[in-house]
Amino acid sequence: MKAEHWPIFRGMGLTPEQAERACALRLESGQKTNYARFRALFGDAPTERLIEFDQIKDKAGATARALFASLYYIDEPVTAQQAKHLIEIIGRTWQKKPVPWYFWGQGCDWDRVLAEAASVLSPAQLQGVRAVAARTRAGEVFSAANKEAVAVAKP
Amino acid sequence: MKTKATIIVCAILALAGGFAFRSIRKANQNRAAIDALASQRAALQATITKLEQRLQTASAARARLGQSLDPVPGTPNERGMNAAAGSGPSAKSAIRPRRITAETIVMEDPRRVAEYLRNYCDGIELEYGGMFKTARFSPAQIETFKEIAASSWVRNMDLMLALWDHGLDRDSGVYEELARENEKIRMAEEARLLGDVEPLCREFRQTDGVRYHVRQLAGAAVYSGEPATLDQVEQATKIIAAHCERDTRGFAKEWTVNWPAARPQLQEVLSPTQVATLGLIMEKAAAYAKVNLLKMSLAAEFKAKQAAK
Numbered sequence: 129m130k131a132e133h134w135p136i137f138r139g140m141g142l143t144p145e146q147a148e149r150a151c152a153l154r155l156e157s158g159q160k161t162n163y164a165r166f167r168a169l170f171g172d173a174p175t176e177r178l179i180e181f182d183q184i185k186d187k188a189g190a191t192a193r194a195l196f197a198s199l200y201y202i203d204e205p206v207t208a209q210q211a212k213h214l215i216e217i218i219g220r221t222w223q224k225k226p227v228p229w230y231f232w233g234q235g236c237d238w239d240r241v242l243a244e245a246a247s248v249l250s251p252a253q254l255q256g257v258r259a260v261a262a263r264t265r266a267g268e269v270f271s272a273a274n275k276e277a278v279a280v281a282k283p
Numbered sequence: 284m285k286t287k288a289t290i291i292v293c294a295i296l297a298l299a300g301g302f303a304f305r306s307i308r309k310a311n312q313n314r315a316a317i318d319a320l321a322s323q324r325a326a327l328q329a330t331i332t333k334l335e336q337r338l339q340t341a342s343a344a345r346a347r348l349g350q351s352l353d354p355v356p357g358t359p360n361e362r363g364m365n366a367a368a369g370s371g372p373s374a375k376s377a378i379r380p381r382r383i384t385a386e387t388i389v390m391e392d393p394r395r396v397a398e399y400l401r402n403y404c405d406g407i408e409l410e411y412g413g414m415f416k417t418a419r420f421s422p423a424q425i426e427t428f429k430e431i432a433a434s435s436w437v438r439n440m441d442l443m444l445a446l447w448d449h450g451l452d453r454d455s456g457v458y459e460e461l462a463r464e465n466e467k468i469r470m471a472e473e474a475r476l477l478g479d480v481e482p483l484c485r486e487f488r489q490t491d492g493v494r495y496h497v498r499q500l501a502g503a504a505v506y507s508g509e510p511a512t513l514d515q516v517e518q519a520t521k522i523i524a525a526h527c528e529r530d531t532r533g534f535a536k537e538w539t540v541n542w543p544a545a546r547p548q549l550q551e552v553l554s555p556t557q558v559a560t561l562g563l564i565m566e567k568a569a570a571y572a573k574v575n576l577l578k579m580s581l582a583a584e585f586k587a588k589q590a591a592k
Contacts, residue, residue, distance in 0.1 A: 198409045262403075263409055
């Protein structure tokens with residue numbers, strides 16, 4: 129939890145000590161963050177960003193983080209504006225998959241992401257997203273087969 | 284009379300020219316057909332070589348499994364589809380009915396294998412993009428690298444299915460031994476392709492467990508706004524790997540990092556926030572590794588107890 133949240137709190141403008149405290153507060157409150165207490169301790173702007181983060185963290189945010197971690201080799205670091213747009217796009221194209229995933233990208237419709245992100249990302253970054261789309265399709269070959277295997281196993 | 288002769292000579296020449304042109308055209312067509320057939324033959328030859336290699340790996344695996352295992356009770360019909368292929372040492376081996384899993388379904392369908400491999404290769408830069416850039420691979424080298432990776436994946440899957448047919452899983456020592464042999468084939472193929480940069484590429488692969496954690500810094504930039512460059516990721520990976528233990532195959536065990544020793548060096552290539560974030564990431568990796576090791580030892584203990592009963 130701390131490894132994920134500490135840099136986020138730092139990115140919200142909290143000092144290292146405040147980020148430590150914010151992590152502890154998150155740990156204390158478990159799934160339901162006490163936003164009022166967070167606001168009292170750290171102010172309005174970080175709280176608004178935390179609320180925004182919580183709304184997207186489970187899907188689009190985590191997918192965007194995994195995406196840019198995978199595309200480190202492109203060496204065109206993501207800007208804050210690009211990240212914001214991309215998280216919105218991923219959030220819109222997110223789809224529920226009832227079968228087990230074989231690749232982290234499988235939650236998302238990458239063809240739609242590619243179409244919508246064409247004006248947001250650079251050509252090299254788009255090429256990277258195409259690679260993710262390809263790996264997602266590869267994962268889907270196994271997901272489909274898994275579905276068949278489960279159906280065969282059922283009496 | 285002279286004019287008539289001239290006309291006849293011209294007609295003969297025109298006819299001869301026509302024949303010559305036709306012959307040349309025909310010869311060119313034949314040559315093109317021969318070239319096309321030659322390239323098809325080369326492609327077929329390459330496929331045959333790959334299939335032979337695949338067969339050799341599978342046969343070696345079967346022979347090795349046949350020697351190391353006791354037969355399993357059951358009629359030939361109960362042993363499933365692979366029993367039909369049994370002869371020599373493998374006929375006596377412990378072949379079981381093949382489990383129906385996603386892996387068996389995919390591997391028994393060439394179209395699905397082809398679809399998987401096409402997409403796997405199209406996304407190969409997600410795994411090796413850093414290596415392609417650092418070692419300055421040419422587009423042709425990248426294509427050959429993809430072919431090698433695809434062949435190795437197929438051999439590994441064949442191996443895994445052969446093990447399942449014998450009631451073993453990936454945790455077994457036999458799998459490790461056979462996978463190591465497969466790894467040797469891939470490494471030999473890569474060494475031929477890579478030449479001088481082979482040591483660099485081997486090190487890239489052997490430190491990829493570390494790199495996986497370091498590149499999370501590039502992902503964290505989505506929120507922190509502090510990007511991690513390719514150079515930073517590679518340098519930080521080198522520093523951490525230098526402070527990790529290696530396994531017998533030379534792979535860095537990232538969960539063993541001596542963080543107090545690595546930290547001052549990391550401060551020279553990363554920002555203080557990135558160093559602190561990476562510290563937390565590595566701490567998390569070590570905690571996961573501890574849990575996994577504990578799980579594995581408990582599973583081994585449980586298996587041993589079950590076997591003793």
